[in-house]
Each structure stands twice: as C-alpha cells, then as structure tokens.
Amino acid sequence: MARFLASERPDDFDAAVSQRALNAISDAEPIPFWTESVDIPDSNPTLVRNEHCDLCIVGGGYTGLWAAVIAKERDPSRDVVLIDKGEVGGAASGRNGGFMESSLTHGVGNGLARHADEIDVLEELGLQNLNQIEAAIERYDIDCGYERTGVIDVAHTGHPASYVDELREEHDTLRSMGQAVDWLDTDAMRAEVDSPTYVAGLFRSGRAALVDPARLAWGLKRVAESLGVRIYEHSKATDVETDGVGTLVTTPLGKIRCAQVVLGTNADKPLLKRVRRYMVPVYDYCLVTEPLTAEQMASIGWEKRQGLSDITNQFHYYRLTADNRILWGGYDAIYYWGSKTSVELESRPETWAKLSEHFFETFPQLEDVAFSHVWGGAIDTSTRFSVFFGSAMQNRVVYAVGYTGLGVAATRFAASTMLDLLQGRKTIATQTDFVRSKPLPFPPEPFRFAGIQATRWSMDREDQHGRRNAWLRTLDRLGLGFDS
Incomplete structure (x- = not known):
C-alpha cells in the first residue's frame, strides 16, 4: 500500500x-494498474546458451515486438530472436496511459516547427501507421481494449488566455490540412466531459485511439511467437559488437551471433555510446x-x-x-x-x-x-520531442529512440522503418529528413541537469503567465527542448 x-x-x-x-x-x-491481471502470460526462459539467428532484436517493448512481427510477416523464413532484460511489456510499453496518437512528431505544432517542409507526408504516414495497427489488432485478434475514440485537447481556467488563442490557431491549422477536428466552446466542452474548470477544447476525432497497453504488448508477444520468433526474457544485452561479417550480442549467460540487430531499448542506457547524448x-x-x-x-x-x-x-x-x-x-x-x-x-x-x-x-x-x-x-x-533513427557497424545495427511519451503508435512506424533501413530499402519514410536527421544533443553533466531544471522552472512560469522567458526563447532558437 x-x-x-x-x-x-x-x-x-x-x-x-x-x-x-x-x-x-x-x-x-503502488503497481501499474494494467499489469494486475490474471491473464499475464508465463515468463519465457532466460538465454543460457549461445544462439545463432538472422535478426536479433534487443528490447521487448512495442518497438521490439513490432519489429519481430513485421520481420516475420515480410519473410516467414527469417530466423528472429528477441531478448529483454525483464519481461516483455514490463517497462514503458506496459505501464503508459494507452494513448495511441497517429502523430509521429509529437503533434502537428511541433512537427511544423521542426519538419514543416514534410509535415503533410509525415501526417499521412502517421495515419497509415495507425490504420495498420488497427488492422493488425483485428487480424490477430488481439484483445487489448482498442477504442478509436479520438482525443480532446483541453483549455481550463488555470491556463493563460494566450493558450486558448494558440489552441484556436491549431484548430484552424488542422482544418486547413483537411483533418477532422471540432472546436468546443465552454458549453460544448462541458457537454462532452463536465468540469467547472473547462473553458474550451479541440476534439481530434479520427487520428487517435485508446488501448490497454499491457494487453497490447502481451498480444504482440503471442503473435510474434506464433510466427516463429524465439523470445528470451531476463536476458539483458550487455554489449553489441561486430563479429566477422555479422554481429555479436552478449548477455550474462549466453551470446547471440546474428547478421543484423534492431535496438529497441528506449529509456534504458543505450548500448551504443553515440546515442547517449541524444536521449535522456x-x-x-x-x-x-x-x-x-x-x-x-x-x-x-x-x-x-x-x-x-x-x-x-x-x-x-x-x-x-x-x-x-x-x-x-x-x-x-x-x-x-x-x-x-x-x-x-x-x-x-x-x-x-x-x-x-x-x-x-x-x-x-x-x-x-x-x-x-x-x-x-x-x-x-529527445530535444525534438519525437523518435529519431540511426545505424552503426556498417548498417548491421539500427536503433530508434526518443519517443517522448508518444510511442504507443509511433513504435510500429519505427519498427517498420528500421527494417527498411537494414535492408537498404528506399521508401517514402526512409527518404524523409525526419528519419535521416538527428536531434540536437543534450549537453553533458552538470550542464544537462542544470539546463533541464531551468527549463522545467521556465515552463511552469509560462504555464502560469503565458510568456516565454529568455531561457525558453533561447532554446527555441537553438532547436532544443525538454518535454514529457
């Protein structure tokens, strides 16, 4: 208790x-609500011997699970092994809020600020991705409480008036892009959900769904295993390195020799040192x-x-x-x-x-x-508030990280894109600057900690008064950010 x-x-x-x-x-x-269920799947064995495979996936969250499923869908003969340091879905994928947003860029506003030239393409890719998730849930009969209910962005009495104006601008922008959105004044907002604090809302009806996040992870685990993926739990990857013409993934009790590796470790300390400065x-x-x-x-x-x-x-x-x-x-x-x-x-x-x-x-x-x-x-x-991609070891290893809380849907897009990058496929997604570029790195300590704390304090002040101070304006010019 x-x-x-x-x-x-x-x-x-x-x-x-x-x-x-x-x-x-x-x-x-003090435990995640989603994981308190009689339907929790049995744990898989720990890797205690050396393995060989075509593709090794490190991480048993959504990124790794989708990568495993899509890899087998594309080539059923491909030998795929997935490992996780704990149990599948035991980290962020099994304990989040279950908001499945189509946006790949943490919202259209952030997308316009950072990827304006290709925002229409990214929005279309995001919607296709959400549709593909829905189709997979239906095709594999995944019982995860999927509801395509849409979402409402809410303004309330504690918000500065300028925030309501910005919400209205977002409504107009989305309408101009042909998206299904409705402006809700105070009465309309309270007719949808009643709180005395509400003053306005923006109802985005077609591009978001809700899901039971743990059941989605467990369902994807079942599907992956049914397609022939071998899953080892409580098998933490401690190193990844080149091994002749392939790669070698090391765990405490066994090693995996493989041709290619997908890294989906998200908030864990990245195996590749180069990634650590881009993600916190x-x-x-x-x-x-x-x-x-x-x-x-x-x-x-x-x-x-x-x-x-x-x-x-x-x-x-x-x-x-x-x-x-x-x-x-x-x-x-x-x-x-x-x-x-x-x-x-x-x-x-x-x-x-x-x-x-x-x-x-x-x-x-x-x-x-x-x-x-x-x-x-x-x-x-990440400093751009959305997933970013990269490769290492002559493109034998790929990674995606930095979802910033909007990964429930974006992980599938990332998984598909990483598999395309491994194969050298030129797709609409892999040719975007969104996929090809990196965010600006976070500074090292102690500047990292001090900068993040200053940013949190400044954001709180802006939420109270509606004005961005000099610190936030500087970060805007540099293209840096910190968000939940």
Missing part, C-alpha cells in the same frame, strides 16, 4: 495539497481511480470516452478504462542527475499527491473517489 499519511509529511511538503487528496491515495497499490530518461507518474459508479459517471458525462489532455507544457493526460476508472497522469516530468534510472525512482509520493490534488480540482463532483493504483516509470525523450 502507498500509506502516505499526513503525519509523515516532510517539512517542505507542498502545503497546497489537501487532506482529501492525500486520503484518496492512502490505500492505493525522465520519469512520468500516474494514478488510477476505483471504478466509478453509474451516478458518478453521470456527473461527468464522458459518453464518447475520448482521451483528454491539457494544452500546457506541464500537462495532464487522462482517460477512462474499460471498467470506468479514470487514469490520471503526467504533469511532472522528473529528470535525475546523470540520467539515472532505477526501480526506486518509480515511486514518488509527492508527485502522486500533487496529481491527486489536481484531479479533485478538475472533478470536484467526484470528491468521494479514491485511487486504487499509483505508479511511475521512465520514458525516453
């Missing part, structure tokens, strides 16, 4: 957090309520079950689960000195308390609701 009691508060604890918010998380289980891990935290009663559901509406997200830099994302719980996460994006990652960092009671307070500010009509689960985990971010 979380057991976060008022008597145990540290002296510097945020006094703005109410006792109600603390009581609501006091009995929450940040921790994101989340809550899930108990199932809402019929009366509680009636008090908030939400009949169309869309995903929701704030429009601020430090934003909340929230959605309904299949049994009408509310998943509520985001806001804090915590970077730890030296790009540190550990199981201990997945617990952050002060963030859970803050999120609980924000929840009740948004939905005061749910004052009697308690949270059943609280958790956290690392995601990989």
Whole structure:
C-alpha cells in the first residue's frame, strides 16, 4: 500500500495539497494498474546458451515486438530472436496511459516547427501507421481494449488566455490540412466531459485511439511467437559488437551471433555510446481511480470516452478504462542527475499527491473517489520531442529512440522503418529528413541537469503567465527542448 499519511509529511511538503487528496491515495497499490491481471502470460526462459539467428532484436517493448512481427510477416523464413532484460511489456510499453496518437512528431505544432517542409507526408504516414495497427489488432485478434475514440485537447481556467488563442490557431491549422477536428466552446466542452474548470477544447476525432497497453504488448508477444520468433526474457544485452561479417550480442549467460540487430531499448542506457547524448530518461507518474459508479459517471458525462489532455507544457493526460476508472497522469516530468534510472525512482509520493490534488480540482463532483493504483516509470525523450533513427557497424545495427511519451503508435512506424533501413530499402519514410536527421544533443553533466531544471522552472512560469522567458526563447532558437 502507498500509506502516505499526513503525519509523515516532510517539512517542505507542498502545503497546497489537501487532506482529501492525500486520503484518496492512502490505500492505493503502488503497481501499474494494467499489469494486475490474471491473464499475464508465463515468463519465457532466460538465454543460457549461445544462439545463432538472422535478426536479433534487443528490447521487448512495442518497438521490439513490432519489429519481430513485421520481420516475420515480410519473410516467414527469417530466423528472429528477441531478448529483454525483464519481461516483455514490463517497462514503458506496459505501464503508459494507452494513448495511441497517429502523430509521429509529437503533434502537428511541433512537427511544423521542426519538419514543416514534410509535415503533410509525415501526417499521412502517421495515419497509415495507425490504420495498420488497427488492422493488425483485428487480424490477430488481439484483445487489448482498442477504442478509436479520438482525443480532446483541453483549455481550463488555470491556463493563460494566450493558450486558448494558440489552441484556436491549431484548430484552424488542422482544418486547413483537411483533418477532422471540432472546436468546443465552454458549453460544448462541458457537454462532452463536465468540469467547472473547462473553458474550451479541440476534439481530434479520427487520428487517435485508446488501448490497454499491457494487453497490447502481451498480444504482440503471442503473435510474434506464433510466427516463429524465439523470445528470451531476463536476458539483458550487455554489449553489441561486430563479429566477422555479422554481429555479436552478449548477455550474462549466453551470446547471440546474428547478421543484423534492431535496438529497441528506449529509456534504458543505450548500448551504443553515440546515442547517449541524444536521449535522456525522465520519469512520468500516474494514478488510477476505483471504478466509478453509474451516478458518478453521470456527473461527468464522458459518453464518447475520448482521451483528454491539457494544452500546457506541464500537462495532464487522462482517460477512462474499460471498467470506468479514470487514469490520471503526467504533469511532472522528473529528470535525475546523470540520467539515472532505477526501480526506486518509480515511486514518488509527492508527485502522486500533487496529481491527486489536481484531479479533485478538475472533478470536484467526484470528491468521494479514491485511487486504487499509483505508479511511475521512465520514458525516453529527445530535444525534438519525437523518435529519431540511426545505424552503426556498417548498417548491421539500427536503433530508434526518443519517443517522448508518444510511442504507443509511433513504435510500429519505427519498427517498420528500421527494417527498411537494414535492408537498404528506399521508401517514402526512409527518404524523409525526419528519419535521416538527428536531434540536437543534450549537453553533458552538470550542464544537462542544470539546463533541464531551468527549463522545467521556465515552463511552469509560462504555464502560469503565458510568456516565454529568455531561457525558453533561447532554446527555441537553438532547436532544443525538454518535454514529457
């Protein structure tokens, strides 16, 4: 149990957090809601001998799973081995919010700022990718609660007026691009989902879906194995190197000799040192309520079950689960000195308390609701807020990393693109600057930590006052960023 009691508060604890918010998380289980299921698949064996294969995939999250499935679909005779340091879907892929956005660029606004010349192509590739995911879920009968409900970007009373203007501009931009979007004024927004804080919303109806993230990962594992992929769990890759005309992947108890390697390790410390300066891990935290009663559901509406997200830099994302719980996460994006990652960092009671307070500010009509689960985990971010690609060892090894929290759909695109890069295929995707370019690197420590903290402080100030300070304007000119 979380057991976060008022008597145990540290002296510097945020006094703005109410006792109600603390009581609501006091009995929450500190584990991801999605993984508490009787349907969790059995663990696979650990690699304890040397293996040979055509393709070795390192990482059993969405990136690796999609790569395995697509590789076998393209060539059933291809010998594929997938390894993971833990269990398939046990990291970010099994504990995220389950928002499946078609955008490959972390939204059209970010895409226009960084890839304006090819934004139409990237948006079309993203929509095709989402359609292909939906088709695969249907084709392989993956029971993952897939709902193509769309998402609403929400403006509320705590946002500066300029943010509402920017949201209206985004509506006009999306309309000009031929996308299905609806502007929601205060009454229309509250008719969709009722909160006294809402002032406007942008409903993007055709390019986003919701999913049970763990069940999607487990479903893809089942599909990969049915296609002949050999999966080893609790088999951490410690090194990748050239080996004659192929590559050698080393684990603690066995080695894999193969022709090619796909790296899908995301927030983990990259095996290739060259990647480490382009990506940092940040921790994101989340809550899930108990199932809402019929009366509680009636008090908030939400009949169309869309995903929701704030429009601020430090934003909340929230959605309904299949049994009408509310998943509520985001806001804090915590970077730890030296790009540190550990199981201990997945617990952050002060963030859970803050999120609980924000929840009740948004939905005061749910004052009697308690949270059943609280958790956290690392995601990989880059300075351009979206996935980037690369290769090494004479194109025998490819990687994709830096999804910045929008990888539930983009991982499939990345997997397909990496397989194309390995084969030297010229496709629409591989010829884009989006795939061929790298983000600007993060500086080394101590400048990395100091810069990220300054950026977080500045973003918080902008969310309060609507003005970008000199630090953020400088980052804009340099093409640098930090986001959750």
